[in-house]
Amino acid sequence: MEVSSRTKEDHINISVRVPSGDGPYVKAKHIQLVEKDPEGAIVWFWKAINEGDRVESALKDMAVAMRQLDRSEEAIEAIKSFRSLCPKTSQQSIDNLLMDLYKKCGKVDAQIALLRHKLRLIYKGQVFNGKPTKTARSHGKKILVSVRQETSRILGNLGWAYMQKSNFMTAEVIYKKAQMIDPDATKANNLAVCLIKQARYTEACLVLQQVLNGEIPGSNDIRARNMAQELLMEMETLLPTSEFLPGLSGLDLDDDFVNGLETLMNVWAPSRSKRLPIFEEIENFRDQITC
Structure with a gap:
């Protein structure tokens, strides 16, 4: 039995999900x-x-x-x-698309500006609408993301952007704040890289050992463990020449931004009352935070 051309076209449209109209x-x-x-x-x-x-x-x-x-x-x-x-x-999803385009074009400064903007929106309570979690998509599946997780994720991306500019001191500060909010092994490895670039090998080694000892969430990921091991091996080759390292570049810190992160950490401090909604706490500090 011959299938009509109209039936074939309908089958194609269903397969590739072409909208009707x-x-x-x-x-x-x-x-x-x-x-x-x-x-x-x-x-x-x-x-x-x-x-x-x-x-x-x-x-x-x-x-x-x-x-x-x-x-x-x-x-x-x-x-x-x-x-x-x-x-x-739709603005958040548009920002995410814009971020991918900035990465594609190598526009690091634009990435930093957009990530700071996304942090401001979180600080003002405009991302989660006063709720502790929101629904997001990951690999096609819906998941719940907490304020802590999203803030830490964005800070991790921001730290990576500063690393691309060889501004390892600023990246270090950002990664440490991200780890205080919601730690994971990938950000720990990146923090270790920042420390290695500043020839602070003992501190870097302690961070990497935490990953290898399974003390940080995500340490069971084989890629994270392999990365930690590779960084430790890299340090072995750098240690003998550490005293001959040239002066470090890119160590200028954005004081206003770092102060803003400090304020954020005060908001997350466990000693604060847990009876108030999380965004009421953040709102008290919004005028002090400049990212």
Whole structure:
């Protein structure tokens, strides 16, 4: 029995989840997913944005298509120009997409600015809406993320960005704050790298031993353990020449930012009353925090 062309097309649409309808956004998705033509899809995504057809989805999908075609710079400018047309509830996901584009382009300063912005939103209670957790997606699954986990994760990313600028002292301070909030083995290894770059081998060794001894959450991850072992072996080759190391660069600390982190740690301090909602505690310090 011969299958009609209409049935075949419907089967394709279901398989690749092309939305229904006949507007420019649906046309763009069909070109992108069925015809596998990202260049052609971008033309129709632009048309969808200009005509106000599912602007949020069109902007995000267009940026992803541009990234695949190594047009990340163009995608960044498009997001900056049209994100104001998207609802407030979508701004966090747009920031996440923008962060990926900054990484793709190697824009470290832009990453730092955006990560600081995301921290400000947490400090002001605008990310979790006064709740201790929020729903997020990880590898296609919905998970609950706490304020502590999200703050520590963003600080970890911020520490990594400063490492890319060889500003190891600032990165060290940030990683230590992140570990105080919600420790994990990956950030511990990165903290050790910051210490090694400053020729502070004894301190680095203590941190790495904590990973190898299973004293930090995530220490059972084989990649984290292998990284800790590799760093210890690297230090063995550096120790004999430590006295001949050149002067360290990139040690300028942003005092306002570090003071802001100190204030955050006061908020997390266990001695504070636990009867108040977490964001009421943060609100008391929002005017003091400058990231």
